[in-house]
Amino acid sequence: MPQKVRIALDAMGGDVGASVVIPGAAASLNRHPDTEFLLFGDQALIEPQLAKHPAMKAASRVVHTDVAVGMDDKPSQALRRGRRTSSMWLAIDAVKKGEVGVAISAGNTGALVAMARFCLRMLPGIDRPALAALWPTMRGDSVVLDLGATIGGDAHHLIALALMGSAMASVLLDLERPTVGLLNIGVEEMKGHEEIREAAASLRAMSLPQLEYIGFIEGDGIAKGAADVIVTEGFCGNIALKAAEGTARQLAEFLRDAMSRTWRSRLGYLFAKAAFRALREKMDPNKSNGSVLLGLNGIVVKSHGGTDAEGFAYAVDVGYEMVHYDLLTKINQMLNRDGGALAQAQTAQEAVS
Amino acid sequence: MPQKVRIALDAMGGDVGASVVIPGAAASLNRHPDTEFLLFGDQALIEPQLAKHPAMKAASRVVHTDVAVGMDDKPSQALRRGRRTSSMWLAIDAVKKGEVGVAISAGNTGALVAMARFCLRMLPGIDRPALAALWPTMRGDSVVLDLGATIGGDAHHLIALALMGSAMASVLLDLERPTVGLLNIGVEEMKGHEEIREAAASLRAMSLPQLEYIGFIEGDGIAKGAADVIVTEGFCGNIALKAAEGTARQLAEFLRDAMSRTWRSRLGYLFAKAAFRALREKMDPNKSNGSVLLGLNGIVVKSHGGTDAEGFAYAVDVGYEMVHYDLLTKINQMLNRDGGALAQAQTAQEAVS
Numbered sequence: 001m002p003q004k005v006r007i008a009l010d011a012m013g014g015d016v017g018a019s020v021v022i023p024g025a026a027a028s029l030n031r032h033p034d035t036e037f038l039l040f041g042d043q044a045l046i047e048p049q050l051a052k053h054p055a056m057k058a059a060s061r062v063v064h065t066d067v068a069v070g071m072d073d074k075p076s077q078a079l080r081r082g083r084r085t086s087s088m089w090l091a092i093d094a095v096k097k098g099e100v101g102v103a104i105s106a107g108n109t110g111a112l113v114a115m116a117r118f119c120l121r122m123l124p125g126i127d128r129p130a131l132a133a134l135w136p137t138m139r140g141d142s143v144v145l146d147l148g149a150t151i152g153g154d155a156h157h158l159i160a161l162a163l164m165g166s167a168m169a170s171v172l173l174d175l176e177r178p179t180v181g182l183l184n185i186g187v188e189e190m191k192g193h194e195e196i197r198e199a200a201a202s203l204r205a206m207s208l209p210q211l212e213y214i215g216f217i218e219g220d221g222i223a224k225g226a227a228d229v230i231v232t233e234g235f236c237g238n239i240a241l242k243a244a245e246g247t248a249r250q251l252a253e254f255l256r257d258a259m260s261r262t263w264r265s266r267l268g269y270l271f272a273k274a275a276f277r278a279l280r281e282k283m284d285p286n287k288s289n290g291s292v293l294l295g296l297n298g299i300v301v302k303s304h305g306g307t308d309a310e311g312f313a314y315a316v317d318v319g320y321e322m323v324h325y326d327l328l329t330k331i332n333q334m335l336n337r338d339g340g341a342l343a344q345a346q347t348a349q350e351a352v353s
Numbered sequence: 354m355p356q357k358v359r360i361a362l363d364a365m366g367g368d369v370g371a372s373v374v375i376p377g378a379a380a381s382l383n384r385h386p387d388t389e390f391l392l393f394g395d396q397a398l399i400e401p402q403l404a405k406h407p408a409m410k411a412a413s414r415v416v417h418t419d420v421a422v423g424m425d426d427k428p429s430q431a432l433r434r435g436r437r438t439s440s441m442w443l444a445i446d447a448v449k450k451g452e453v454g455v456a457i458s459a460g461n462t463g464a465l466v467a468m469a470r471f472c473l474r475m476l477p478g479i480d481r482p483a484l485a486a487l488w489p490t491m492r493g494d495s496v497v498l499d500l501g502a503t504i505g506g507d508a509h510h511l512i513a514l515a516l517m518g519s520a521m522a523s524v525l526l527d528l529e530r531p532t533v534g535l536l537n538i539g540v541e542e543m544k545g546h547e548e549i550r551e552a553a554a555s556l557r558a559m560s561l562p563q564l565e566y567i568g569f570i571e572g573d574g575i576a577k578g579a580a581d582v583i584v585t586e587g588f589c590g591n592i593a594l595k596a597a598e599g600t601a602r603q604l605a606e607f608l609r610d611a612m613s614r615t616w617r618s619r620l621g622y623l624f625a626k627a628a629f630r631a632l633r634e635k636m637d638p639n640k641s642n643g644s645v646l647l648g649l650n651g652i653v654v655k656s657h658g659g660t661d662a663e664g665f666a667y668a669v670d671v672g673y674e675m676v677h678y679d680l681l682t683k684i685n686q687m688l689n690r691d692g693g694a695l696a697q698a699q700t701a702q703e704a705v706s
Binding site (some may be wrong): 074137148151152188192193218221222232235239242246248249255258262264267269270278279 | 573589593608622
């Protein structure tokens with residue numbers, strides 16, 4: 001019998017907590033019946049939810065704690081108040097102890113990154129964690145990272161992002177040698193910050209078997225799906241992600257407006273209702289919920305804080321796949337393959353500088 | 354009789370050159386008959402175009418040059434080969450000489466920024482130029498800058514952007530005290546790069562009469578129109594702009610797909626055709642064409658290189674308004690008002706650091 005996929009949930013995370021987390025996990029369990037959950041949080045809030053979802057109850061074990069990290073807590077505050085006691089910490093710690101394959105939280109990003117880093121520690125050769133997610137493009141999905149785990153970063157950091165993102169793309173998109181591009185303000189070699197040009201030269205010089213570096217990609221290249229993996233430091237990655245989300249919402253609103261303005265357009269809307277529904281589903285931001293915190297000795301998935309149960313279920317799906325396809329081993333292999341791609345990066349960098 | 358608005362055009366700029374520039378300018382002239390043009394470029398290419406647009410011909414004077422900056426020329430190349438001789442340089446130089454109020458080019462951004470900087474020089478207190486444009490939001494238009502004239506920048510640079518952007522918003526959007534936000538990856542005070550936090554503290558401490566600083570704005574705040582003026586350094590600004598443009602094109606394509614899939618949706622499309630046309634016009638990227646290069650002793654407008662005549666006409670409209678409402682004087686006033694807002698910025702910065 002194959003092993004079950006074990007997932008730890010921070011049942012207190014997010015704007016709402018247990019009443020989103022548990023129905024969400026139940027929906028994912030429905031899709032992946034071979035899942036087991038460890039739930040961390042306030043038993044008094046968790047049990048009533050489990051009572052409504054018997055299959056989920058049967059697949060879960062609850063570990064009570066009444067300490068929860070607040071959505072506005074600073075990372076330092078969260079660590080001071082919630083280390084070893086909060087639902088967020090305990091979920092991450094279950095990964096460290098090997099009790100589960102992944103921890104999932106809709107809690108605040110800064111606290112989650114800080115706690116995961118403190119508890120799990122970084123992988124050898126990786127300086128800082130990164131948030132990666134699937135971005136729906138015209139050509140299918142691309143992995144984009146870092147979406148805001150940390151800000152800034154040197155060439156070595158960007159190369160680490162390229163390697164980890166490629167591991168994730170090979171797992172989630174089933175690609176043997178994903179294409180990788182560096183986000184930049186132009187495609188010409190001399191464009192952008194020095195660290196980006198340096199990373200580009202190194203990636204080209206390394207010519208790795210596990211990824212195909214294809215050059216710089218401009219902001220509109222993300223929507224085009226110009227590469228399977230698109231790499232940028234976390235400040236710009238976060239701005240790009242949210243600028244795109246904002247634009248999508250803006251257009252949806254403009255479209256709604258336009259379709260309700262005249263009797264002809266309202267009639268047209270009625271006829272095309274199924275098409276609009278399909279479009280809405282295709283663009284549903286819930287479906288892109290769940291970014292993966294990479295670079296740690298263990299996998300942590302971050303859900304949007306403001307998501308609903310349906311959205312949280314997608315984050316749980318992401319966590320499930322990461323464990324099922326063993327992302328962590330894949331990343332480790334990628335980092336250490338051929339005498340260590342990152343060590344090689346160091347050499348290539350020195351060679352070009 | 355009021356003075357005419359005089360505009361210099363780089364007739365060789367852009368992917369196409371004269372056959373876009375001249376019909377485009379003619380369309381703008383039609384909207385603003387009090388315009389006069391100085392056209393720089395190859396007479397043999399310009400004259401046949403003017404022959405097709407008699408009103409434009411009557412309002413234009415042609416200055417021949419057969420040197421043109423290539424779309425792929427590096428800035429240093431462009432300066433070496435095109436200084437004092439290229440159509441781009443001559444158009445900018447006409448601003449310097451006071452022959453025109455603005456120069457407009459669809460030529461390559463890097464070369465245009467370098468030439469404008471070299472020819473016109475920076476305004477006192479401004480270190481580097483910035484590209485600013487109107488961004489259509491859910492709430493109307495916002496001024497966003499820097500969209501990629503230069504990359505990076507300290508707190509002083511960000512404050513200069515806030516001041517210049519406010520001057521532009523007050524001219525183009527007719528606002529007495531525009532709201533200003535700094536683009537960041539969170540709204541909390543401790544978020545983001547140090548220079549952003551420093552700029553925020555200074556802008557708050559200065560409490561200027563000509564702008565209302567309202568805090569940090571996340572990427573999705575642009576589409577929401579969360580502030581009249583949204584400030585960021587040029588790398589992120591360029592990525593955000595193009596990520597949004599890419600998303601808009603992606604959604605338009607998804608919508609087209611959805612509407613052509615079934616007979617019901619095709620019928621719906623026919624009924625709602627006018628609504629779709631209105632939406633398309635509203636989202637027409639041509640209408641946002643024309644970003645303004647700020648911070649120089651003179652105004653230069655940059656058009657997309659790949660635009661058509663209709664799009665170029667909008668860039669000419671932007672140039673027209675900048676001269677008509679005297680943006681340059683407005684910026685100078687803003688920079689020097691109350692003993693110089695930028696000098697004040699220096700003091701406020703020292704006070705908070």
